[in-house]
Amino acid sequence: xxxxxRMTVVIGLLLCMGFVPSTPASPxxxxxxxxxxxxxxxxxxxxxxxxxxxxETYEANTTYALTLSLTSGIEAGMNASQGGxxxxxxxxxxxxxxEEAQPLEGGWTHRSAGTEQRAWSFQWxxxxxxxxRTEFRxxxxxxxxxxxxxxxGWAASTWVVPGAAYTGELDASPxxxxxxxxxxxxxxxxxxxxxxxxxxxxxP
Numbered sequence: 001x002x003x004x005x006r007m008t009v010v011i012g013l014l015l016c017m018g019f020v021p022s023t024p025a026s027p028x029x030x031x032x033x034x035x036x037x038x039x040x041x042x043x044x045x046x047x048x049x050x051x052x053x054x055x056e057t058y059e060a061n062t063t064y065a066l067t068l069s070l071t072s073g074i075e076a077g078m079n080a081s082q083g084g085x086x087x088x089x090x091x092x093x094x095x096x097x098x099e100e101a102q103p104l105e106g107g108w109t110h111r112s113a114g115t116e117q118r119a120w121s122f123q124w125x126x127x128x129x130x131x132x133r134t135e136f137r138x139x140x141x142x143x144x145x146x147x148x149x150x151x152x153g154w155a156a157s158t159w160v161v162p163g164a165a166y167t168g169e170l171d172a173s174p175x176x177x178x179x180x181x182x183x184x185x186x187x188x189x190x191x192x193x194x195x196x197x198x199x200x201x202x203x204p
Contacts, residue, residue, distance in 0.1 A: 028112050030086050032105045044153025047072050049140050051157070057164040058126040058134070069119040072142035074153060080145025081115040089124065091134040096122040118142060130163035135173060
């Protein structure tokens with residue numbers, strides 16, 4: 001009887017693990033699932049992410065020309081994908097070259113035509129007030145263009161820029177846990193299932 005219950009627990013755990021969704025790589029860009037980084041590529045602590053053109057403080061309704069760029073030891077292939085990104089901004093509006101990037105699920109991300117590079121230029125228009133602060137959150141990956149996750153890497157960075165009249169804290173907000181609503185449901189069901197199976201197997 002005990003062995004049967006243990007087997008039930010193991011099978012239940014395996015089924016729960018099978019319901020956990022993964023985050024696929026996408027040359028057409030990534031939505032909110034990209035907020036947890038790229039699960040199909042290894043994290044790369046050597047990958048440099050730069051966001052140039054940011055002002056020390058911003059004025060209301062002012063447009064700034066910015067450039068997001070990646071520096072990596074990963075060799076870029078010729079006529080092949082070199083990198084991609086997801087950018088979320090808490091205030092203001094963004095405008096990219098829509099052949100290279102697109103808005104998706106609350107942020108901007110690369111298109112297929114925008115992956116054969118490691119730098120993207122865009123414009124950011126500050127919000128209508130200058131007593132706020134804005135966070136720029138970037139998740140990016142550098143790839144070698146071999147059409148496989150091997151040899152690629154990702155990293156994340158955050159910048160906080162205050163408005164000219166802002167007087168509050170400048171620490172970045174707590175990190176996003178990267179779980180979508182669907183993933184939270186799966187995780188909750190999995191934990192409840194595990195708890196139920198353990199209770200069943202351990203009770204007299």
